[in-house]
Amino acid sequence: MNGAVLQSLPSSAAEAARLAERLGVAMHAIALHRFPDGELRVTVGAAASTVIVYASLDQPNDKLLALSFAAEALRRGGAKRLVLVAPYLCYMRQDAAFHEGEAVSQKVIGRVLAGSFDRVITVDAHLHRTKNIRDVFPGIDAENLSAMPAIADALRAGGFDPATIVVGPDEESRAWIGDLAARLKLAHAVARKTRRGDRSVAIAFADSKMLAGRPVLLVDDIVSSGGILMTCAKALAAAGVKSVDAIVTHALFAPELVGKLFEAGIRSVKSTNSVPHSTNAIALDAILADALQRETAGAAL
Numbered sequence: 001m002n003g004a005v006l007q008s009l010p011s012s013a014a015e016a017a018r019l020a021e022r023l024g025v026a027m028h029a030i031a032l033h034r035f036p037d038g039e040l041r042v043t044v045g046a047a048a049s050t051v052i053v054y055a056s057l058d059q060p061n062d063k064l065l066a067l068s069f070a071a072e073a074l075r076r077g078g079a080k081r082l083v084l085v086a087p088y089l090c091y092m093r094q095d096a097a098f099h100e101g102e103a104v105s106q107k108v109i110g111r112v113l114a115g116s117f118d119r120v121i122t123v124d125a126h127l128h129r130t131k132n133i134r135d136v137f138p139g140i141d142a143e144n145l146s147a148m149p150a151i152a153d154a155l156r157a158g159g160f161d162p163a164t165i166v167v168g169p170d171e172e173s174r175a176w177i178g179d180l181a182a183r184l185k186l187a188h189a190v191a192r193k194t195r196r197g198d199r200s201v202a203i204a205f206a207d208s209k210m211l212a213g214r215p216v217l218l219v220d221d222i223v224s225s226g227g228i229l230m231t232c233a234k235a236l237a238a239a240g241v242k243s244v245d246a247i248v249t250h251a252l253f254a255p256e257l258v259g260k261l262f263e264a265g266i267r268s269v270k271s272t273n274s275v276p277h278s279t280n281a282i283a284l285d286a287i288l289a290d291a292l293q294r295e296t297a298g299a300a301l
Helices: 010-023 061-076 105-114 148-158 171-184 227-238 257-263 285-300
Strands: 004-008 026-029 031-034 040-043 050-054 081-086 119-123 141-145 165-168 187-190 192-197 200-204 215-223 243-251 268-272 280-282
Touching: 004 010, 010 026, 010 050, 010 285, 040 061, 050 061, 050 285, 061 081, 061 105, 081 285, 119 285, 141 285, 148 171, 148 268, 148 280, 148 285, 165 171, 171 187, 171 215, 200 227, 215 227, 227 243, 227 257, 257 268
Parallel strands: 004 026, 004 050, 050 081, 081 119, 119 141, 165 187, 165 215, 215 243, 243 268, 268 280
Antiparallel strands: 031 040, 192 200
16 A cells, blocks of 8 residues: 545545645545434545545544544554644643643643654644644654745735734744744834733833834734734724734634724734635645645655
8 A cells, every 4th residue: 555645524625625636645535423422433535555634623622533533544444654734733722730730731632643643734833831843742743834934925926015014912923923024024013912811911012103104914823812913903003003904824713703803903804724714815735735745755655
């Protein structure tokens, strides 16, 4: 048994099909059936020596179980190497026990996936205290790709005002904001965030004069409630910016929240296709395909 194939969970079938076409491999959608008592039956397609499994892990709980079942079936079907492509990787926020009795979910999920797969590829994983994605997945290969090359390519293709300032909502965003700004040869700034409680933050900018009268591109990695983006947009409006457009790597928020983002002063919202969403406008196909070249090339030998 030689070659490589790509299989995907149903929720990621459209993105997986495009990636499979780009890689020149066959694609199969993994079938899921739910019994009346809630249990899952998972049916995979024919295995190959290398199987790439595509699954964006938003709404993750059933998906994680389905992946474990799929990996078992693929191994039994003859797969020698299993590669998980999870453009959005779940449970990365809880990388420490912040209160007594809390589980460190990052460690648990890392061990679960490492027990089923030989390699994990993700995009802009939400890592803080864990600096290297390989530390999440003991004993296997793992890569945390940046979405910034894909975002930069999309912005170049669509055109942008050279006076634009790339803005990040907090200090944690500095690395990717600086990277994107450098790729586009734009100025950048990072907001200073002060948390007032679990649901309240204050946003300020050290040099608001630099922002006055200029268009802003507000970039964040994960948006689930939209609160930080809206607060940041209002602070930018107070600083006198010309306009605010937002780009998000992982759009986890409900589609109806887009209207509230517009009301907060954000002119447009675009996201990558790491998670299927109504705001998807930036494909990650190229960076994922580049990362997978050695899998398809090696499987063809």
